[in-house]
Amino acid sequence: xHALDDIDLTVEENEFITLVGRSGCGKSTLLRIxxxxxxxxxxxxxxxxxxxxxxxxxxxxxxxxxxxxxWRSVIDNVLLPVEILKLDRKEYRRRAEELxxxxxxxxxxxxxxxxxxxxxxxxxALCRALVHEPSVLLMDEPFAxxxxxxxxxxxxxxxxxxxxxxxxxxxxxxxxQEATLxxxxxxxxxxxxxxxxxxxxxxxxxxxxxxxxxxSDELDRVSAELHExxxxxxxxxxxxxxxxxxxxx
Amino acid sequence: MAADAVARALEGDEAVGRRIARAGGxxxxxxxxxxxxxxxxxxxxxxxxxxxxxxxxPKDVWNELVRQRHLxxxxxxxxxxxxxxxxxxxxxIAVPVAVAIAxxxxxxxxxxxxxxxxxxxPKIAIAPLLVIWMGFGAGPKIAMVVLICFFPIxxxxxxxxxxxxxxxxxxxxxxxxxxxxxxxxxxxxASLPYVFVxxxxxxxxxxxxxxxxxxxxxxxxxxxxxxASGQNANTSLAFAAIALLSLLSIALFYAVVLIERLxxxxxxxxxxx
Numbered sequence: 001x002h003a004l005d006d007i008d009l010t011v012e013e014n015e016f017i018t019l020v021g022r023s024g025c026g027k028s029t030l031l032r033i034x035x036x037x038x039x040x041x042x043x044x045x046x047x048x049x050x051x052x053x054x055x056x057x058x059x060x061x062x063x064x065x066x067x068x069x070x071w072r073s074v075i076d077n078v079l080l081p082v083e084i085l086k087l088d089r090k091e092y093r094r095r096a097e098e099l100x101x102x103x104x105x106x107x108x109x110x111x112x113x114x115x116x117x118x119x120x121x122x123x124x125a126l127c128r129a130l131v132h133e134p135s136v137l138l139m140d141e142p143f144a145x146x147x148x149x150x151x152x153x154x155x156x157x158x159x160x161x162x163x164x165x166x167x168x169x170x171x172x173x174x175x176x177q178e179a180t181l182x183x184x185x186x187x188x189x190x191x192x193x194x195x196x197x198x199x200x201x202x203x204x205x206x207x208x209x210x211x212x213x214x215x216s217d218e219l220d221r222v223s224a225e226l227h228e229x230x231x232x233x234x235x236x237x238x239x240x241x242x243x244x245x246x247x248x249x
Numbered sequence: 250m251a252a253d254a255v256a257r258a259l260e261g262d263e264a265v266g267r268r269i270a271r272a273g274g275x276x277x278x279x280x281x282x283x284x285x286x287x288x289x290x291x292x293x294x295x296x297x298x299x300x301x302x303x304x305x306x307p308k309d310v311w312n313e314l315v316r317q318r319h320l321x322x323x324x325x326x327x328x329x330x331x332x333x334x335x336x337x338x339x340x341x342i343a344v345p346v347a348v349a350i351a352x353x354x355x356x357x358x359x360x361x362x363x364x365x366x367x368x369x370x371p372k373i374a375i376a377p378l379l380v381i382w383m384g385f386g387a388g389p390k391i392a393m394v395v396l397i398c399f400f401p402i403x404x405x406x407x408x409x410x411x412x413x414x415x416x417x418x419x420x421x422x423x424x425x426x427x428x429x430x431x432x433x434x435x436x437x438x439a440s441l442p443y444v445f446v447x448x449x450x451x452x453x454x455x456x457x458x459x460x461x462x463x464x465x466x467x468x469x470x471x472x473x474x475x476x477a478s479g480q481n482a483n484t485s486l487a488f489a490a491i492a493l494l495s496l497l498s499i500a501l502f503y504a505v506v507l508i509e510r511l512x513x514x515x516x517x518x519x520x521x522x
Binding site for chain 1: 414416417419420422423424425426430434435438513515516
């Protein structure tokens with residue numbers, strides 16, 4: 001039994017797509033393959049034309065656990081990729097400070113991670129993922145370990161940050177709410193083996209929120225469709241891949 | 250009503266407890282306990298009428314300490330120097346070995362059993378051999394300290410290096426760190442709490458190692474004092490030397506604890522000596 005089978009997906013540049021599915025549908029595995037942390041046994045992944053064989057500096061990953069190094073201050077944590085990639089620290093320090101300010105953490109640069117709440121730690125992790133200007137951001141259920149309110153807050157924040165720092169994002173979640181709120185397209189996966197079952201377009205304009213807004217009809221429609229797909233007893237896999245969008249990424 | 254009173258009493262007790270703790274209860278309470286034991290010891294010597302050369306009373310021991318106050322510092326210094334030199338040398342040898350074990354399965358499989366076997370040999374049996382090989386100077390004592398400290402430091406450091414939290418390793422890999430970067434920025438800092446566990450165990454053993462080394466051939470040091478005073482039936486002096494050794498162990502242990510607090514303040518939440 002393979003973890004994934006027959007995955008054929010194209011993501012456009014600066015598109016925000018979410019991978020949704022029940023546990024065991026391989027969405028995290030797929031993300032790690034895209035990020036170069038795992039090797040696909042068959043098939044390949046290309047980012048901007050180049051094959052992915054191992055982690056790349058223009059593809060950034062963010063996980064469920066913030067993994068902030070407790071012995072470093074917040075700003076030093078954000079600058080970690082800059083150090084490892086041997087970039088100019090002074091140049092990127094300004095960018096790190098700017099990112100922290102955008103994330104609402106101005107003034108916290110010299111604090112230690114243990115002084116921050118879970119939500120604040122994930123914001124720092126997000127800044128760290130963005131500091132070295134990657135073109136692709138892969139996020140594996142980054143808000144799953146947070147309480148529901150913080151989770152919603154950070155989803156809205158991510159949307160806001162994304163509008164300032166546009167890049168391609170692949171976001172794994174098993175929250176229908178997050179998937180609907182954030183995505184341009186939602187890739188619904190079915191488990192055992194992991195397959196793409198459906199791809200839904202979300203046409204609601206941004207910024208989106210979960211309160212009563214003019215476009216909540218579209219979000220409700222998508223949400224309802226997702227519910228139906230995910231809770232159906234048998235989720236039919238999509239054969240022959242999904243129709244390709246005009247290639248750019 | 251009664252429940253309220255009990256709750257208030259418990260609260261009060263807690264508050265008192267906190268105040269005692271804040272007043273350096275960590276220091277005061279142990280001192281009180283020791284004072285109590287000394288008191289009981291004194292009563293026992295009076296009650297049982299023990300001869301001073303068998304079991305001296307606290308007063309005899311104190312008098313002897315005062316009498317020898319010019320000679321003892323030299324011996325204390327000798328033991329301290331042997332202990333610290335051996336301890337430092339053990340760290341210098343043990344840490345690279347631990348790194349090798351943590352990074353190489355082959356080395357781990359081959360070295361580990363040998364280390365366990367060597368560690369099982371009673372060090373006191375090796376002591377006379379060390380004197381034969383190294384003479385009567387400080388050499389055998391330092392060697393003894395190294396032998397006794399090596400194992401705990403290697404084990405704890407190797408364990409710490411392998412116990413790097415999975416999310417740090419994943420982060421390191423996602424950033425495509427080189428092995429050197431992964432070691433320096435992730436594994437080694439994350440292993441420090443474990444290293445210090447080994448250091449704290451080792452420092453207490455280190456003093457024992459120095460003393461055992463001195464037992465089998467020395468002209469100075471607290472171990473030598475204990476042996477020499479035994480030959481003169483000066484039991485009070487032996488007790489005094491033992492008391493000084495205990496104080497020395499405590500001081501060195503808490504010195505390591507202090508260094509730990511300074512070096513890894515971020516681990517403080519989970520650590521207690």
